[in-house]
Amino acid sequence: MTRHFLRDDSITPAEQAEILDLAAQLKKERWSEKPLEGPQTVAVIFDKSSTRTRVSFAVGIADLGGIPLIISTASSQLGGKETPADTARVLERQVSAIVWRTYAQAGLEQMADNSRVPVVNALSDDFHPCQLLADLLTIREHKGSTQGLTMSFFGDGESNMGHSYVLAGAMAGMHVRVASPEGYQPREDVVADARAIAEQTGGSVTVTADVEAAASGADVMITDTWVSMGKEEEKAGRLAALRSYKVTTDLMKLAADDAIFMHCLPADRGYEVDADVIDGDQSVIWDEAENRLHAQKALLVWLLRQQ
Secondary structure (H helix, E strand, C coil): CCCCCCHHHHCHHHCCCHHHHHHHHHCCCCCCCCCCCCCEEEEEECCCCHHHHHHHHHHHHHHHHEEEEEEEEEHHHHCCCCCHHHHHHHHHCCCCCCEECCCCCHHHHHHHCCCCEEEEEEECCCCCHHHHHHHHHHHHHCCCCCCEEEEEEEECCCHHHHHHHHHHHHHCEEEEEEEEECCCCCHHHHHHHHHHHHHHCEEEEECCCCHHHHCCCCCCCEEEECCCCCCCCHHHHHHHHHHCCCCCCCHHHHCCCEEEEEEECCCCCCCCCCCHCCCCCCCCCCHHHHHHHHHHHHHHHHHHHHH
């Protein structure tokens, strides 16, 4: 049975830990795995603009012995005439995996349902699971483990990052707090899924509008852009609704003394985070950005082993 990675809980908590262990190994021994030797090709499809995702997947696929085939939907049939199902049936005969950065989660699910090679969600409107593998790897590096730590996210909890944090954090045995105003809190079904996972891993999920309560004693402080791709027309309303959820130097003082700050980038300094925080000593954003490479390589190696 072909395994896909469409949302954070497409894998089990034990499998998540296995992938993170492999990512740490690959970071130490960068060229030790060559499952794409041949070279084999991986299709990397972009509906949205990208820097970190494009670079990390292209470099990672090359590191694994393969060739990244970068496809823009604006110049392919997938962007108009052809369905994800038909595209999958074409690609699966020629590539070893499909990576897609897109809008609708339903498109990824349709692609996976019709593909005999692994399909990876490189970002959708609902989830960003590859980013969370990188984030958890970063937390492990700086904290030794994820189990029992408190991770607090501030801002748009209904975003793909908000959803992935509650799922992946619960899978990693963390206590996840999401601080968002009414109308911007994570979807109830995603929170319910995360809480069911947390019951098995010893973690927890708390959704609150109270910024200070979410920050109190936290080990990991996180935010993301308030205006994601596709939300530009909502900018004024979003800035007004979320302005009290900025991660400031004063908010960081409420967290644990050794708390780290994370942001998946790109960042809008002065909006969701103070420049003094993201550029300060507690920030680990550059480790986080690098770890996209190692985490995604580990994911591809793991998925290809399941074939």
